Amino acid sequence: MRLPDFSPSLTQQTDSAGRQVAPSRSRVLWLSCVAHAMHDGYTDMIYALLPVWQADFGLDFAALAILRGIYAGTMATLQLPAGRLAQWLGSRATLALGTLLAALGYAVAGMSGGLLGLCVALAISGSGSSTQHPIASGAVSRTYGRNARGPLSIYNFSGDVGKSALPAAISLLVTMMPWRHALWMVSALGCVIAVVIALFFPSIPRAAPVDVEAPDHRRSTAGSGFSLLFAIGVLDTAVRMGLLTFLPFLLKAKGVSLPMVGTALALVFIGGAAGKFACGWLGARMGVIGTVLVTEGGTAACIVAVMFLPLALTMALLPLLGVMLNGTSSVLYGTVPEMAAPERTERAFALFYTGTIASGAISPVIYGFLGDRIGVHGATFATALTALAIFPLALALRPHLAVEERR
Template structure:
């Protein structure tokens, strides 16, 4: 009887271990897809404003300065509150905080739908922006915790999902307002956000904050690298500045080459399509070629393609735009995937909050800085400056390398 009993116990143990492994895999997958859906929704809410600005201009009688304030209220609130969102999650948990943030983001747009003044509209967008401030640090932190040292690939999928939302929700609001008032369209899309907030509260698995998962053990043991994170943060800020600076001047460069006004939108779409593909591909590429090698390739490619677009005729320049998009956006997935590798497990959300705050601020300030430069040295000179800025990332990447080796 004893041999039989021993065999049965062993089998039960193996079955239990397999069941736990399957449950863990299912939980990780659910964390990833709910986080991706949150990223798509919140990024879609962020860019939906662009489709609404002309409508608000006509409905509220706003000038361009007021429109800039409207856009700035949302973006500024979202950027400023990312760090507090990470601290809030420490008290109430990722699931509750992300669900509440999604609810606020949706309710803000619902309130915008009943606003009758510029002040009311700005208050509504501040509420929505404060809700969206929770998404980047908490959803990316949840993915990093769930996958541990294998998070680089899933984080690239998460990063890519934001571009899907940026494409889907502005298109959806544009379609809805063709057959219903814009206020009703906002209420419809805010209802989607409310329902998704409920789904987060019910279905997002709880990822432990205090103790690392088994795949996180090596990262927990080494405790992260503060100086390494500083180099990574600087690279992220400069990479974002290059991207936003170039996008500021690209329409003017193409206009000089004789592109028609309707085709400028197509040209930008080619860049954005390539950018979405770059986010998806380069995260996985970084896991295979290494962070530094991938950063060298994407930043060097960015600089070379910027110069090519400046000096080539219109047709070959247009052909290169999707590849330029891959290079422009590809670095970001590699950088985001490296954040948890240089951060103690218990500070993952804070690190993501700091990283996203820096990149969002760089995205807001870079067009202004490059714009002033363009006024002084011209569009070509300022665009060449963006290529030089991309190459300036090389020494920063070399400074980051020892910290990755130590990791």
Template sequence: MDATDSSSSPRPIAPPASATRTRVLWFSCIAHALHDGYTDMVYVLLPIWQADFGLGYGALAMLRGIYAGTMASLQIPAGRAAQRWGSKAVLAAGTLLAAIGYAVAGLSGSLAGLCAALAISGCGSSTQHPLASGAVSRAYGRDARRPLGLYNFSGDLGKAALPALIALLVTVMPWRHGLWLMAGLGAAVALVIALFMPASRPRSQAPARDATEPMRKAPASRGFRLLLAIGVLDTAVRMGLLTFLPFLLKAKGATTPMVGTALALVFIGGAAGKFACGWLGARAGVIGTVLATEGGTAALIIGVMLSPLPLTWVLLPLLGVMLNGTSSVLYGTVPELVPADATERAFALFYTGTIGAGAVAPVLYGLLGDHIGAQGATLATALTALAIYPLAIGLRSHVHADL
């Protein structure tokens, strides 16, 4: 009788699965917007740091590389930490650490302190991409392509909003104070994630050989390698161009607030590019979309280089559409090229490669810029975009939508 009464006693009612996965998506989007905004705030700050520390293009690109490099190197360890402590806890802690890094940057009085602060913030941001995208992928299963597209779109919103906000703040207060305000925003987002995001833990790899074998083999498939190579070059183009864009605009007579506005236009165009490439991908397929966006990127980079400042304002949103739109179809294709139980690892590898490219490419382009100037290095980014063509054609036979 007692057993019957015990079994029939009221229990907490779990939220519907659809409501839970919607919450996972929205909090993942919030995290993505903040972390991507944090990452691209650096571009607005580069000319300011150049004036404060007297740095060349190579050194400035290295500052950007420190953030992206630490972020890239800890993608896979972040996934392992999530298997032990859960995605929610690791993501919240990483978000707080990223905010602390920017607070330390505001306190730093030397170039070495600034480098350490960017490394701290990059470590924190390493948690976001693999954990948030993996959480969305697990929550939606085979229906994850559209939610992942929304997740990627949210990153572009952060890229548009936070660089524009810091550009505005540095016109009314010292840049250090502006960074403290941005750090406070990050701490608030970390608290919200810790309190309200549904708990999630990636599936751990089973010890049996037959269970782990797909995890080892899947990300090494030829299709995945080609996709990763395209992602690496696409990221290199984007990060290399954004490193030089503020200086190209300054040479045309743009002020710091105008540079912030210009970056916002690029990222707003990138956000629109997510939708445009989703529409184009449904009609032209993944490969057709990649070919169109990379060719458009190369053409518009050259157009921005050669155009006067008034025409540049018109071209920047179009450049953003091409520059950022490719990534949405690339990320959405990752689950198609690996088994379901390899998705988490495949995303970690993909983000490690692409974010690693975001760390290395600006340094290489920056050193090139020290030798041939900003215009020549920017032209090199356009040529890199065209180098993606043979890789995209080789990927065609591996993508179901383009068979």
């Protein structure tokens, strides 16, 4: 699908017959991608800052876990309120304010003098980041309508760009200046992006444009269809986070050194970023169900292969493992709009992201307890079984999708 050119208008446009058409699509997509990269970068930047804060404030590992949990917890729990806020203020204002709040949270962190100040700062930043996923993904979905799967894959890929860029940037900056000054620099960048969003993000109507109106089947099947999609998203996230918990231990058992573990994980993440980008477009051509079955089946096969293959073949397989691990998510995110009426898109995305974020936080703990009971190999094999458990859910989802998807 070819992306349309930028349009100079910032508001809803009309054609020669006076009918409403979609706002400037490319501008919605690319500004949503910028917001996604910034917010996801802020989210993962904490990992690079934890050692700095531990050394500066003398924090123990429990305190560091609290800091990470506060950011993730506020971001997850406020997704639904953020969707409701967008219905009142509009997507542009909510996304701009959320980006500004996320940036100011890190500015406050740069002024903090201890654990309490950091907790408050990260709660502020996490609250701001809660707006991005439901608002930006909902805006892309409503703008592109039934053709949103491909653009949503680009949107999801942009988050991985931010996760790679900002932690690397802050790690470099703290070697060149005090960490507080480094935080103020990345906070200033977020403030600039918030202003850009406020000025240039197109106003998007609550109802879908006439040419992308939701089909009747969406209204009749949204409840049960969304529940199945939600369950698939939760299990898919659990597989990904559970495997990443055990992968370093599997590699160490094969004789991989600690620096090489980092390289191996980088290979998985590179493949994951490619998977998010490619599988969204693949889903638009191959169908949601077919793509999910391929990626989840491939995930299970790659997990088993990583457990038993020799080291050289395992390292070669890791990028493909990343593609399979992350590929499903783009297809699922692109299907969320089919399960909701256009005016409830933000709420649907908020629910979906809340479930996947919560799964990402809880599933490593569950698999960790399982690993203590049956060992690393047994728990890793359980992640492969979880991937296969998605098969019947995906097949049950098929009747709830569009007619074109079922053919």
